[in-house]
Amino acid sequence: MSRVRRIRPAVIGLPVALALLTACSPTTFDASKTTDPSPEVAVTTTLPSGPASELLPKMLAEVKGLPLRVMNADEDGAAATRIEQLWAAIQPEIEANQPELVPDFEFVVRRCRAAADRNRPADADRAAKNLDALVQAYLG
Secondary structure, eight states, rough: OOOOOOHHHHEEEEEEEEHHHOOOOOOOGGGGGOOOOOOOOOOOOOOSSOOHHHHHHHHHHHHHHHHHHHHHSSSSHHHHHHHHHHHHHHHHHHHOOOOGGGHHHHHHHHHHHHHHHHHHHHHHHHHHHHHHHHHHHHOO
């Protein structure tokens, strides 16, 4: 029978521990190398306001620009948020005047968010085409 040699854990652990200890040198902090942080800037968000006749063209322009933003990963999430904000401002007027169009507008807004979140320019393009038809139907 062959005899299997056992290596003791202490024999292996000692070189590993020494290597770790020598690799970890103490970190020092030199306060003279720091700069004062810039003053905090308060960010305020203003929701759009105005009649649908003014806001729908803005929303349409934002949606038409979304496919390229999604393809380039260029602030597409922020654009989707602006579209949602425009819809929130327009929705009460559309509900009052043509409530049958509300589900279609909501579909477009959801497509825009999905396009931005899932990196799908085709969804943004589809949303732009649908919104163009909706704006034409609403504004006549």
